[in-house]
Amino acid sequence: MTTVYNFNAGPSPIPAPVLEKAKEEMFNFEQSNMAVMEMSHRSPLYEKIHFHAMDQLREIFHIPEDFDILFLQGGASLQFSMVPLNFLTEGKSASYVLTGSWSEKAQKEAAALGNVHTLASSKDQDYKWIPHVDYTELPENSAYVHITSNNTIYGTQWPDFPNNVNIPVIADMSSDILSREIPWEKLDMVYAGAQKNAGMSGVTIVIMRKSLLESANSKVPPSLSYKQHASKDSLYNTPPTAAIYITGLVADWINEQGGVEEMERLAKEKAKLVYDIIDDSNGFYTGHAAVSSRSLMNITFRLQTEELEKAFLTEAKEAGFVGLNGHRSVGGCRVSNYNAVPIEHVEVLRDFMISFMKRNK
Structure with a gap:
């Protein structure tokens, strides 16, 4: 078989040992004669997969207990709307740092739901660097600061995360999650599509400080409410079972690698x-x-x-x-x-x- 050197930007390679293990057990999980994607998401057998993935992510990513882990759908792009739906309440504005196309799209979707503010941008320099951000310039009514930690199109990455910010900091980490350690004291929410470093497309990982979750808008439709999904352990509706299974295997593999x-x-x-x-x-x-x-x-x-x-x-x-x-x-x-x-x-x-x-x- 000819070797393929896969440098795709996403979906990206999945570790070979993960694919091998999935090949062995995914289509007859624990001798149940059912594939992972066939079994009821309410069954103890699937719950074992579901909560193992959550627990393993918490362990390898050193996620503190005061953060919830959610498995959602719709890709990271749905988070562009879910974030303002849940946190951009009336009379508030959302502050965005623009570092590429994805942060632009996130701001555009928030602007359809409320007031937004561009805190900093490197667009006029073709997004060649992460701009300097003066957090003292945050509007008094800012609900949150949103950043995109890694920019796949332009090849830039935040060398460090915002520090000493007195409002919630939310990071789209779709393309560098699980590739760098996180100073959780600097962040209140992280979200990422899994298909680059955390598995296959289909599941979006959301990691959120419980205190931020408690402040979420209670008038959001249940299917778009972080509170609703958290209260049901991401089992409010049928989750992307196969994608979550692969995320669990990827987390196992990362743990085994160190x-x-x-x-x-x-x-x-x-x-x-x-x-x-x-x-x-x-x-x-x-x-x-x-x-x-x-x-x-x-x-x-x-x-x-x-x-x-x-x-x-x-x-x-x-x-x-x-x-x-x-x-x-x-x-x-x-x-x-x-x-x-x-x-x-x-x-x-x-x-x-x-x-x-x-x-x-």
Whole structure:
């Protein structure tokens, strides 16, 4: 079988041991003669899967007991509306830090429901870095601050999280969840689609401080109410059972590898392999993101001409690389360096980049 080097931005690779275990038991879970996606979500057998995934996430991510973990649906994009529905009450405004397309979309959906404020933005600099944020400029009536911790399209990442903010801080971590340790004292809510670092598409993970949950708007329709989902342990309606099962297996795998701490160490090591080639290429490869804001998860770069980029991507595809095209809105090239990407695959990519540069200088 031909090796595929999968650098897709999402859905992304799932660890090989996870796929192997799913192959062994997913279609006859614990000799029940039922596949995971066939059994009742009210059954003890499924509840074992459900709560194991929650418990394992809490353990590997060091989530404090004063936070709830929810498994929701609709992708992270539904959270763009659920957050303001639950927390942007009348007379309040929501403050957004714009660092790319996804934060723009989050703000746009909130603006359809209430007042929004752009606290900081790097849009005028083509989102090449994370902007400086002055939290003293928060409007007095701010309900929350929303950030996007990693920006898949532009290849930037917050090096640290907001500190000493006197209102709730909410982070979309869809593309770097479980890849870095979290200082939970700085955040009140984290949400993420699972399909990059936490499993397969279909489930959205929400981690929320209980005190923030208690303040949520009680007039929201039940299916869009965080309080409702939390009160039913994310079993208010039929959950995405197969996706939650895979998330549990991914959490097991991360634990076996050494936890989120090891994922962060490996992310830095793998990203350095690619960034070093870019930095040492004398302009043959040019990174999009400012060095201070570089993402460990999504490495974006251009070549000197569009013709060279086309040749690079064509040859890369022929060599077995998948997903190296930049996002359609910006072009160029992108290496998505998620947890399940083996370091050996990054080393093969590094060697290919060196070889291509030598042949085309």
